[in-house]
Amino acid sequence: MGEKVLIKGVEAIAESAIRAGCRMFFGYPITPQNETPEYMSRRLPQVEGIFLQAESEIAAINMVMGASAAGARVMTTTSSPGFSLMMEGMSYLVGMELPCVVANVVRGGPGLGNIAPAQSDYFQATKGGGHGDYKTIVFGPSTVQELVELTYHSFDLADKYRNPVVLLTDGALGQMMEPVIFPEMRKLNTLPEKPWALTGALNREKNIIMSFEMDPKILENINWELQKKFQKISEDEVKYEEYATDDAEFVIVAYGTIGRIAKSTVKALREENIPVGLIRPISLWPFPYGVITQLVPQVEAFMVVEMSAGQMVEDVRLAVGDRRPVFFYGRPGGMVPSPRDITEKVKQCLSMLLS
Amino acid sequence: MKPVYLRPQSMEDRITHYCPGCHHGIIHRLIGEVIDELGIRGKTIGVAPIGCSVFIYAYFKLDFVVTPHGRAPAAATGIKRSLPSDRIVFTYQGDGDLASIGLAEIIHAANRGENITSIFVNNANYGMTGGQLAPTTLLGQITTTSPYGRKIAVDGYPFHIAELMSNFKGVAYSGRFAVYDPKKIISARKAIKTAFKNQMEGKGFSIVELLSNCPINWRVSVSDSIKFVKENMEAEFPLGVFKGGE
Amino acid sequence: MNYEIIVSGFGGQGVLIFGEILSQGALKENKHTVWFPAYGPEQRGGTANCTIIIGDEEIASPISIDPDIVVALNQPSLDKFEPWLKKGGLLIINKTLTTRKPLRDDIKIIEIDALTLAREAGEERATNIVLLGRLLKEIPLLSVDTVKEVISVIFAHRGEKVIAANIKALNTGWNSGD
Incomplete structure (x- = not known):
């Protein structure tokens, strides 16, 4: 175990993600989560990771999609209006069975609203949010230490179920500093293998990643398979x-x-x-x-x-x-x-x- | 007997779903030939659009991802930056996908000098959805959403992608080609090869715009559709290399 | 027990740093702590404030509605937070920037001309640290040595001179009651 440090929630998310093996981050500025991409832009190059500021939240979630498809542990963070823009991508990510972690530092809404802490994106996060029958795992941490632990855990769960995981927090927890102990830095060679990833079809069959099936009979089956996965998550991953x-x-x-x-x-x-x-x-x-x-x-x-x-x-x-x-x-x-x-x-x- | 014309090795032995006479098939084949020639089949990842060519993954022996409408350049960025630098990533996009809904993504990928290749098929309408007005629809052209012909006062002017792309410092290559006769096909093939080679050499973003026909949605015969590309589209969208010629 | 402290002033008076020094010190002494700023446009102009909780119990709510201690660096802060103080609580006021006496008679009140004292210590920007010194004298939330260590770390990027001036300001504040 490392030593205790005093750190803001929005920075703790970033460090914990890096500890969990996240080396790719794509984000777009929006208050009150800017310290997360700022931290990532400083820290990722130190660990041979890549930070890229996208041209929009739409681009950010699609860059996440690409990185995830290529097998990377990848994350983005945003706040409510940006989360809305990411909903199409989230639906695709679930349909494509791609893992990733998305933190929504929720602010007052609807519309532009304000930057004060809120919990008004609960429906959007927990009931799907985008189009189609889908779920994402959603965590609502209440201390900075819990935020650290859930961020770390989220990357493992995302890979385990090949599904996006959402961290639903707000500016109060984000801007607050508390003492935390970070988990050890995960060795990248201990991360799960991803034989499904797009790396170039050298000496193997090609891999296709998509959320697309024209035949309703087949798409129905795909949907039932997804629902089985959601059922399994409902049985095994409840926390309170x-x-x-x-x-x-x-x-x-x-x-x-x-x-x-x-x-x-x-x-x-x-x-x-x-x-x-x-x-x-x-x-x-x-x-x-x-x-x-x-x-x-x-x-x-x-x-x-x-x-x-x-x-x-x-x-x-x-x-x-x-x-x-x-x-x-x-x-x-x-x-x-x-x-x-x-x-x-x-x-x-x-x-x-x-x- | 020795065969003189074979399917490229990087392509599947499959008949495409494209409409009779459509140029997508020719363009697919050119990409297949270039990938074979450059010996990059095992390290190339394709990014498919939404539109007629959403099925492109089915015709190549390549890793492929189908991304949301217009977002292929963003997804390609995520893939390219996550993999070892010898991997080759290309997007294949139509005019609705690239020039309309995905304009922000293509421009920013180009301006970042993202080291990827974009193959842009411009057939002056939305094919998959039944022939609606696209940013590239010609003035006066009748589509299902411009039944009186495209008017400047309503929809403005046809959108020029190849020229636009040539303005960005991050762009290594931008050119416009057609594939309706053997001579044009040879030039287009050369351009596609340059666009992939640039990526292998780390030169940055390359885009090849290819004027294409759409006989079914244009409601004309294949030969008339080729005539339209040659006489009408080329008049609006001149062929040539706008940046990075040899 | 846990102490709940609200520090408030204009943006730029070092209110957030005041709180961070306390929380960093609490971390050093292995106490429970939280530092919770009012964030957003409030940071500029108006009053900036933060809540710090320090103690030996797990901290549930980061929001203090009846703080044990209020440190007011300007008049708007005095107006806003004086009524919040717990009965018997401690109110420390920067007399340099307040225009009236506090109204309550059920709390302990300390008024210091902190800006003048900071100037005397050689660091005009250390008004906050003078007040911090006095707070520590009144209520030993943390040992003064711990706080000095934290100051040395927090101001390290600004050089030895600034650290020395801030430590002097801390001592000045501590001694201001004698």
Whole structure:
């Protein structure tokens, strides 16, 4: 293990990617993620990697596609409007079964919105986002250390499933500095073999990578194969944190930045002997439906807190059904609820339950 | 008996899906011959467009990727930069793909001097989608979305790619050719070879624009389509080398 | 326990560096810490501020709504953050750039003419470090030696002279209460 360093989230993503064996980065400037490409432009040439600033997010994701097709570990980072521009490419990448890691440092929307932290791209990231039936693995880290670990892990998962992985974070975590320990630098000769990659068809059959099939019968089968893969991911890759849920009668569900803020709320309410707990989804797709469903019998009600007008709340309602009330508290547009705001909302919900 | 005319070794033994008389087949063959001649089959990667030639991967014994509409130069950049420098990467794009939706990608690849080769087939309309107006459609030309003929006031002027490309410092070679008679085919073949050789020698971006016909969508006979290329298209799009001639 | 600190001033007064020195020091002393800036257009003009949390407990929320300590380098910062302070909290004010007295009587207040003291220390830009010195005197968040080590590293690219002046400014701040 290395020593602890104090580092910003957006720089930690970059260093962790390099530790994971990422040597190719294509990106386009957009706030609040500019430190990631800036860091990559300094750091990649030191490790014989390549940084290239693309002419647009559209070009960036297609450069990622090319590098991935050639077998490289590759990444891009962007923020909401740029993520929208990348959606066509993401759909292709899934259809082509190409691995890559994309970080979306989410900002307030819709449209140009602002650069403040938000969680309003949850639907776009977790429900596909582009055209066609598809999923990408999505992680929502809540500390810089977790961002480091999930970035590193994302490259392995992307290769394992030959599918893009999305890191969904925001400017709060991105701009924050916390002490972290980075994983060891991955030796490039320990990375998985990619016999499917385009390297020139010398002494082997040609490799074709595409997301294209004119025959609906065959394309249907291809789609069912993809769905089997998504099913497998749903079974094996769910991640979440449970906090103070053992005896909880009221459970908050929140992820990412707001997940850690809600943890302060839970601590404060516990000091007042109010039995509140927290489920913090870490994988947003696959979503941890199971742990929420299991809590239904012991819990009076759930409350979802998001920095949006209400997106993940739909997944929580899917898990809970109509068996318990699911309250929602959200702030869209770049507003970040404080622990006190959340505490007050919890108390309001509790009094509604009593009356 | 000794065969005097064989299929290039870098091509599959397959009949193409292209319409009767279409020039894509000739252009494919020229690429195959050049790849054979330069001995680069085992290290060449093709990047296919969206359009009629989306099926190009099926006709070559080469690694191929089919990328989103217009984005072939960006994907080619990602491939080229990820692989050892002896690998050869080329895009094959039509006029809708390269000159319309993918204009930003081709210009920036050219301006970066990306060491790749682009084969650009200009047939003055969108073939695959049924003959709509393209940036390269001639003035007065009737298409399914310019039923009264292309008018300057509505759609502006035909787009000149080969000339545009010659303005970028990163471009090693830019020329426009046709493939409707043996003499023209010999010149086009030479240009394609130069464009691949430049890449092997690390000279930067090379593009060959090839005027092509589209008899079905133009709703004319093959011989009339060749006449149209020769008389109408060449009048608008002069043949020649605009940058990097020998 | 964890201390929550908000430092606020004009962009260019070294508010973010003030916070980073604290967080780097906390890292050196193996404490939990987070440095959380208000980012974006706010950085220019207006008030720049950052929140620093330091302590021996895991840090959940990076947002402080009732800080233990507020360091206000200008008047807008005093106006904005004085009401936020926890009862019994510590308010340190750069008197050089404030135009009124604080309003609360349930907090501890320290006013320093920090710019003048920084000038005396030979580094006009070290107003922030003077205030940091005084903060450390009032509440020993970190050892002064740790902070001096951090200052030597953070200002290393600006040369020995700047490091020495900042360390002098830190001492000046520390001694300003005597």
